[in-house]
Amino acid sequence: xxxxxxxxxxxxxxxxxxxxxxxxxxxxxxxxxxxxxxxxxxxxxxxxxxxxxxxxxxxxxxxxxxxxxxxxxxxxxxxxxxxxxxxxxxxxxxxxxxxxxxxxxxxxxxxxxxxxx
Amino acid sequence: xxxxxxxxxxxxxxxxxxxxxxxxxxxxxxxxxxxxxxxxxxxxxxxxxxxxxxxxxxxxxxxxxxxxxxxxxxxxxxxxxxxxxxxxxxxxxxxxxxxxxxxxxxxxxx
Numbered sequence: 212x213x214x215x216x217x218x219x220x221x222x223x224x225x226x227x228x229x230x231x232x233x234x235x236x237x238x239x240x241x242x243x244x245x246x247x248x249x250x251x252x253x254x255x256x257x258x259x260x261x262x263x264x265x266x267x268x269x270x271x272x273x274x275x276x277x278x279x280x281x282x283x284x285x286x287x288x289x290x291x292x293x294x295x296x297x298x299x300x301x302x303x304x305x306x307x308x309x310x311x312x313x314x315x316x317x318x319x320x321x322x323x324x325x326x327x328x
Numbered sequence: 329x330x331x332x333x334x335x336x337x338x339x340x341x342x343x344x345x346x347x348x349x350x351x352x353x354x355x356x357x358x359x360x361x362x363x364x365x366x367x368x369x370x371x372x373x374x375x376x377x378x379x380x381x382x383x384x385x386x387x388x389x390x391x392x393x394x395x396x397x398x399x400x401x402x403x404x405x406x407x408x409x410x411x412x413x414x415x416x417x418x419x420x421x422x423x424x425x426x427x428x429x430x431x432x433x434x435x436x437x438x
Contacts, residue, residue: 253428253429253430254416255428256425259425307425315359315376317361317363317373317426318373319371321369322370
């Protein structure tokens with residue numbers, strides 16, 4: 212399995228500011244994903260973080276609002292830019308295809324709970 | 329695009345009763361996964377089903393994949409308070425990511 216550390220675990224932010232969430236994995240992984248989970252809702256994929264190239268965004272999510280970095284196979288960041296109260300959510304880092312062990316399952320970090328005032 | 333639906337949205341049971349959640353896809357799935365998310369926690373992988381008509385058991389949990397590979401179910405026998413949480417099914421999207429169903433939130437009354 213993969214151990215995923217996310218920082219911050221929670222934060223309260225002011226409208227109009229930006230926050231960067233970090234995701235660190237204890238092993239090299241091919242696939243890293245960022246999901247959003249609004250209160251009481253399911254998980255919605257924001258984007259796939261591609262190592263060495265631009266992230267692949269899902270419909271409804273754009274790079275200007277959610278810039279993503281993936282400098283290597285163990286680390287990624289998601290920035291939530293120009294936040295509004297509608298961005299209040301849990302943001303989850305997820306990985307699949309741990310190097311040498313592709314069982315297809317996704318591993319999730321503990322999540323970062325953002326509250327925007 | 330890919331859509332995965334689940335019913336019921338909520339289920340309240342008395343401890344010891346059985347529980348079932350159903351997952352339906354608009355398209356044929358190559359596989360389906362199930363996850364459990366405890367209150368305040370993150371989703372944790374339970375199982376993956378691949379074959380048509382496949383049935384897998386994990387202690388009190390029984391997972392089924394439909395013959396047409398468009399539906400799946402999770403059945404819990406004799407629920408316990410530790411079963412509380414939201415159960416999500418997830419179907420493959422592309423690039424090894426998954427589309428999650430809306431989830432079924434299970435409450436177990438002691």
